[in-house]
Amino acid sequence: xxxxxxxxxxxxPCSRGRFSPVPDSIIRTKDSLAxxxxxxxAPAGVRDWRRCVAACCGEPxxxxxxxxxxxxxxxxxxxxGGAGGRDLCSFSQHRGYxxxxx
Numbered sequence: 001x002x003x004x005x006x007x008x009x010x011x012x013p014c015s016r017g018r019f020s021p022v023p024d025s026i027i028r029t030k031d032s033l034a035x036x037x038x039x040x041x042a043p044a045g046v047r048d049w050r051r052c053v054a055a056c057c058g059e060p061x062x063x064x065x066x067x068x069x070x071x072x073x074x075x076x077x078x079x080x081g082g083a084g085g086r087d088l089c090s091f092s093q094h095r096g097y098x099x100x101x102x
Contacts (some may be wrong), residue, residue, distance in 0.1 A: 014054075014056075016054070018102070019053055019100045019101060020099060020100065021049070021083060021100050022091070022100075023098045024095050024100060025091050025094065025100060026091065026092055026093075027066050027089055028043075028079060028089075028091060031090045032078065032090055035089070036078045036082055036088045037078055037079060037082075037084070037089045039076070039078055040062055040077040042078055043055040047074075047075070047096060048073070049065075051075070052066075052067045053065050053100050055075060057102070061081070062077045062078065062082050063102050064100065064101050064102070065080040065099070065102075066077075066097060066099050067097065067099075069095065069097065069098065069101070072087045
């Protein structure tokens with residue numbers, strides 16, 4: 001629908017609603033951190049996917065938001081970007097969690 005991404009940098013993925021949701025997926029934290037990814041923060045009071053993605057969008061280095069759905073609901077933000085656009089994070093299937101990659 002009218003996506004004119006052309007060759008210009010254009011708006012960030014967040015302003016265009018561009019993120020990839022993966023239900024029943026969790027970041028493999030230890031493996032991802034060992035590969036060079038960075039845990040950024042777990043914003044307090046964020047308990048739904050829209051606010052979790054918005055929190056990630058508010059962090060310049062955030063590329064992955066993870067939402068824990070079972071109580072207590074929590075949001076975790078990660079920088080998974082490596083040199084040359086390489087993805088430093090690995091994921092596993094895990095019920096009750098969803099990941100959102102920007």
